[in-house]
Amino acid sequence: MNILAIESSCDDTGAAVVKDGREVLSNIVASQVPEHIIYGGVVPEIASRRHCESIYAVVKEALKAAKTDLSEIDAVAVTAAPGLIGALLVGVNFAKGLSYAQNKPLIPVHHLRSHVASNYISHTDLKPPFIALIVSGGHTHLVNVKNYTDYEVIGRTRDDAAGEAMDKAARMLGLPYPGGLNMDKTCAFGDKNKYKFPKPRVDGSEFDFSFSGMKTSVINLIHNMQQKNEEIDIENIGASYMHCVTKVLCEKTQAAINKYKSDKLVIAGGVSANSVLRSEIKSLCEKNKISLYMPELKYCGDNAAMVGAQGYYEFISGNKSGLKLNGIASLDIDSAVFG
């Protein structure tokens, strides 16, 4: 089954053709980084307008690169939630138009489910059940993936997402957008023990995260250095901060592995590209003697191939949508019900 998939939840316009949920025939991403870099972050209205301008060309290119055309496409999948609403609506409406004009089924896909599914592409043997740590710009979740479309949220962030916390710290360090990626590039070899940040205390759930305290602490540290006219120790602050964020992610993940006795761990989302996290989580899995699945770097960030992968499993579970489909800015991964 060939799925044409579309992704426009944030600042990347993506289209892909994916066969049977696992084989990527094409994957085109039009990045908007040069548009947003001068603002230090994503400007939602600019993102929507750029999606609007590029989506036709990106979809056309995805079909061409897959050496196929619409007659060989069996269904259209699209990210319908969560995300920037104006950005989501561009993809959703384009997919609705295609579905209607071509008389093909329309499959709405939850963005975080698709991040998890990036691992189905990179690891064709991977099957649920497993525990997933999803770390993106907007979300940090620990999830029990019971089946391809059956999720139980174990823990989530109470405030900032891991990516947001990295982006904010990177911005304070004067690193360009996208902050997390540039912090990784600039600081990965710094002294990870030079600076300490407060370990978050989260009452009520041993699996929930909190990053706002650490974020405030790094901001205060940098302000302090600025006030004393000290040179900002970018490399070592960044290294210590990434280490601290990673430590929190690993501790909660370890608690989830202990409770659920899972023999498989999956990581997913933009922050799963982080070199410190990848190396620490690998050690954690080796220590626990469990299998680790990480997406290839090219599938960590937002892309449409992962939407095609999850779209396939949504389709075979009967999760299709009518032409009343709307974008939804905020929607839980475990109750991804669309109109």
Ligand code: KG4
């Ligand atoms: O999943 P994603 O592409 O978009 C959302 O769904 O939010 O994640 C974007 C986030 C940003 O916060 C970005 O800074 C972060 O992923 N990111 C990284 C790295 N690459 C991207 N964070 C740390 N290290 C990286 N190598």
Ligand code: ZN
């Ligand atoms: Zn994402």
